[in-house]
Amino acid sequence: MSSKRLLSSTARFRPFPPMIKNYLDCSQNTPIQLNTAYAPKASSFLATDLIKSYFEKGLIREARSLFDEMPDRDVVAWTTMIAGYASCNEHAYAWGMFCNMVRSEMNPDEFTVSSVLKACKGMKSLSCGVLVHGFAIKHGIQGFIYVDNALMDMYATCCASMRDACMVFRGIELKNPVSWTTLIAGYTHGGNGHHGLQVFRQMLLEEAESNPYSFSIAIRACASIGCQNYGKQIHTAVIKHGCESSLPVMNSIVDMYCRCGCLSEANQYFHEMTQKDLITWNTLIAGYEKSDSSESFFIFSQMESNGFRPDCITFTSVIAACANLAVLSCGQLIHGGIICRGLEGDLALANALIDMYAKCGSIADSCKVFTELSCKNLVSWTSMMIGYGAHGYGREVIELFDDMVESGIKPDQIVFMAVLSACSHAGLVDQGLRYFNSMMDDYNIKPDHEIYGCVVDMLGRAGRVEEAYRLIQSMPFTPNESVWGALLGACKAHCLPNLGKLAAQKVLDLRPQLVGTYVMLSNLYAAEGKWGEFARVRKLMKGTEIKKEVGRSWIEVRNEVYSFAVRDKAGPHIGWVYGVLEWLIQHMNEAGYAPLDCLTHDLEDGT
DNA sequence: TCCATCAATC
Numbered sequence: 255m256s257s258k259r260l261l262s263s264t265a266r267f268r269p270f271p272p273m274i275k276n277y278l279d280c281s282q283n284t285p286i287q288l289n290t291a292y293a294p295k296a297s298s299f300l301a302t303d304l305i306k307s308y309f310e311k312g313l314i315r316e317a318r319s320l321f322d323e324m325p326d327r328d329v330v331a332w333t334t335m336i337a338g339y340a341s342c343n344e345h346a347y348a349w350g351m352f353c354n355m356v357r358s359e360m361n362p363d364e365f366t367v368s369s370v371l372k373a374c375k376g377m378k379s380l381s382c383g384v385l386v387h388g389f390a391i392k393h394g395i396q397g398f399i400y401v402d403n404a405l406m407d408m409y410a411t412c413c414a415s416m417r418d419a420c421m422v423f424r425g426i427e428l429k430n431p432v433s434w435t436t437l438i439a440g441y442t443h444g445g446n447g448h449h450g451l452q453v454f455r456q457m458l459l460e461e462a463e464s465n466p467y468s469f470s471i472a473i474r475a476c477a478s479i480g481c482q483n484y485g486k487q488i489h490t491a492v493i494k495h496g497c498e499s500s501l502p503v504m505n506s507i508v509d510m511y512c513r514c515g516c517l518s519e520a521n522q523y524f525h526e527m528t529q530k531d532l533i534t535w536n537t538l539i540a541g542y543e544k545s546d547s548s549e550s551f552f553i554f555s556q557m558e559s560n561g562f563r564p565d566c567i568t569f570t571s572v573i574a575a576c577a578n579l580a581v582l583s584c585g586q587l588i589h590g591g592i593i594c595r596g597l598e599g600d601l602a603l604a605n606a607l608i609d610m611y612a613k614c615g616s617i618a619d620s621c622k623v624f625t626e627l628s629c630k631n632l633v634s635w636t637s638m639m640i641g642y643g644a645h646g647y648g649r650e651v652i653e654l655f656d657d658m659v660e661s662g663i664k665p666d667q668i669v670f671m672a673v674l675s676a677c678s679h680a681g682l683v684d685q686g687l688r689y690f691n692s693m694m695d696d697y698n699i700k701p702d703h704e705i706y707g708c709v710v711d712m713l714g715r716a717g718r719v720e721e722a723y724r725l726i727q728s729m730p731f732t733p734n735e736s737v738w739g740a741l742l743g744a745c746k747a748h749c750l751p752n753l754g755k756l757a758a759q760k761v762l763d764l765r766p767q768l769v770g771t772y773v774m775l776s777n778l779y780a781a782e783g784k785w786g787e788f789a790r791v792r793k794l795m796k797g798t799e800i801k802k803e804v805g806r807s808w809i810e811v812r813n814e815v816y817s818f819a820v821r822d823k824a825g826p827h828i829g830w831v832y833g834v835l836e837w838l839i840q841h842m843n844e845a846g847y848a849p850l851d852c853l854t855h856d857l858e859d860g861t
Numbered sequence: 862t863c864c865a866t867c868a869a870t871c
Contacts, residue, residue: 303862336864342871365863403864435865470866477867505867536868543869570869605870636871668871731865 278709291788298324302331309338314347337369345376352386362389364398371404380412403432410440416449435467442475445656450475464491466500473506482514505533535562542569547575566600567594573606582614587682605633612641632663639672648680654688667699671708680711686712707736716746723753732851735764751778767798 268406301324308317321327321335332355339348352370355362362370367390374383383520389403395401402422409418419440426433434457441450454472469492476485489507497503504527511520524530524538535557542550547598554572557564564572569592576585590608592598604627611619624630635658641654642650655673659665670693677686690709691701701709713722722741726733745754758775761768772795779787806819818831 306862333862365862368863398863400864407864430864432865437865439865465866467866472866474867502867502868507867509867531867533868538868540868565868567869574870600869602870607870609871631870633871638871640871666871672871 269814283554298326298328298331302328302334304332305338306785309334311460312342314339314342314344314596315326327360329360330365332360333363333366333369335368338374340369340373340376344378345373348373349377349379356389361393362395364395364401366400367395368400368404371401371408375404375408375411378412380409383408383412399426399428399430399433402426403436406433406436410436410444414445416440416446429462431463431465431468433463435471437472438468438475442471442478445478447475447478447481448665451479451481451547466497466503468696469495469497470500470502470506473510477506477510477513480514482511482516485510485514497531501529501531501534505531505537508534509537509541512537512544515545517541517545530560530562532562532565532568535560536565536567536571537566543571543575543578547578550575553846564595566603568595569597570600570603571608573603573610577606577610577613580614582611582616582852585610585614596832601627601629601631601634605631605637608634608637608641612637612644617641617647619647630661632658632666632669635663636669637677638671641673643679646678646679647684651676651680652682652685652689665699667693667698667702670699671704674705674708674712678708678715681716683712683718696836703734703737707740710737711740711743714740714747717748719744719748719750719753733760735761737767738764738769739771742771746774747780749781753781754778769795769798772798787841 265816269722275588301320305320308314308320308514315741317335320410321331322814324331334555336348336351336355338836339345339351348370352362352366352373355366367386370386371383374380374386386408389399390396399485402425406419406422409422413419416437421438423429423433423437434453437456438450439455441447441453451472453751454475456470456782457468469488471476472488473485473492475590476488485507489510492498492503492507497622504523504708507508508520508524508527511517511523519539520538535553537559539553542553550571557568557726569588572588573592573735576582577587581667585607592603592607604623607623611617611623620638624634627634635654639654642648642654651673655665655669658669670689673689674686677683677689686709690705691700693705694701706725710722710725713719713725719741722744726737726741729737738757742754742757755775755778758771758778761771762775765771767770772791776791776795779785779791815830816825816827818825818828822828822831
């Protein structure tokens with residue numbers, strides 16, 4: 255009997271539920287294995303198959319309706335629902351399904367457990383994951399490689415440390431390639447690329463099978479620590495193993511070269527690739543964004559003519575490139591493109607827009623994007639706070655910080671950096687110190703060099719230089735050059751030559767190649783009339799043979815970018831620039847502020 | 862019916 259006839263007779267005697275019928279009507283490939291379709295078990299198999307197909311097509315509601323209509327749901331049907339939800343990133347629904355399943359006294363098996371663990375991972379919920387782990391032990395669902403690998407993945411993603419993931423890994427008697435890849439990925443995604451590489455090395459030593467999965471994650475590990483040497487070695491191994499045909503592997507190689515600063519290599523491999531996908535393009539665009547933003551625009555302009563539609567990841571990099579170049583009109587144009595494509599709901603992209611508008615000087619637009627966000631994360635708040643801070647709105651930053659904490663988001667070190675830097679620039683010293691203490695006392699965040707540098711800068715700007723020095727002396731670790739540099743800046747601004755000389759000497763001990771420090775130190779001596787010392791330092795500076803690169807500023811006015819440097823005399827609009835500068839100085843004087851002498855001294859040095 | 866890899870934001 256042909257399948258077609260079977261199908262029609264089935265339809266006649268045992269009508270399909272509407273959902274199945276709907277599927278059959280629109281399906282090109284009519285299901286043919288229906289020779290036992292009269293039996294309820296077979297009908298359940300069929301329905302489960304259809305549920306899976308629905309999930310694969312992203313038809314989540316259809317899958318659910320069909321499941322709800324099933325009279326007899328076996329463990330496979332339940333598991334298919336859980337796995338389907340998890341694969342569509344509907345992790346909370348997957349978890350709900352699992353809970354319903356247990357409540358319905360249906361016994362989950364090893365397939366169910368590994369599927370629901372994926373949902374726990376997606377929700378980043380350690381408590382759910384631990385619950386499932388306990389459930390599996392209690393019900394004797396142990397010793398299955400799928401379950402162990404999923405457990406590792408869950409622990410690696412949900413725990414701050416890799417301890418539990420390692421414990422599961424050690425307990426696996428016969429590790430498969432997935433076990434190794436999961437462990438390496440756990441370390442690498444957790445920010446410990448070195449350890450990831452160690453595990454990869456161990457894997458090779460134990461002669462475990464390497465495949466495209468392990469290669470791409472190992473290369474990702476090299477990329478994350480910027481280690482070009484290991485990256486090249488693994489690249490060689492990739493060629494030896496014939497894994498060059500794997501797109502993920504080649505994409506990770508392009509990414510590795512970008513992150514290691516080898517853009518010409520990255521570009522070369524990109525062009526040599528016979529097959530490219532959206533990730534390949536996004537990788538190169540993101541790679542260039544960091545070091546050569548204009549070039550990333552060029553690559554972006556080429557991708558569409560090569561048949562690739564930019565997605566939110568592409569736009570995030572391109573918007574970051576606009577921010578780096580501070581090109582407002584270009585950013586606005588691309589923002590328009592984002593809205594046209596309906597991508598403005600992507601959170602990372604919206605956060606990049608907040609940052610871009612702030613860096614392009616349009617803080618009102620930053621604020622608009624921020625306010626219109628229905629769901630804000632830590633990065634959204636941080637971007638807005640950094641933007642406000644850079645524009646001198648210290649009080650707004652403090653308000654935002656308090657609102658953020660109120661909304662239940664836990665601040666991290668970067669947010670504190672934003673608050674402290676804003677307080678520093680707005681002269682809100684006492685508030686800043688309160689946040690500094692709160693960071694340590696309430697949130698148990700240990701300040702690093704950058705934070706100390708920021709607080710030293712804040713105290714120094716306000717003239718509390720002695721206090722800044724005492725803070726440096728109380729630091730629990732050796733201060734670095736940026737901390738001493740902050741003190742040096744303060745000494746210079748408030749004319750404290752002795753402390754300034756000490757700070758300058760510390761900076762020079764740590765970073766002898768910083769030319770600006772020699773200039774500052776020599777100026778301190780010059781101010782005291784100690785010309786012998788002045789000459790000694792200048793000679794020392796000449797000995798380094800390092801030229802300070804001239805600082806350059808640029809501004810976009812009416813679609814045109816104007817760029818100028820210190821003592822620039824050329825250029826068609828330089829007269830305007832000096833005119834505005836003089837106007838500013840005049841207003842400054844009228845408002846009761848005088849330009850600092852040492853500042854003008856530096857300007858004359860061309861530094 | 863189930864597991865692992867590559868691209869984005871402060």
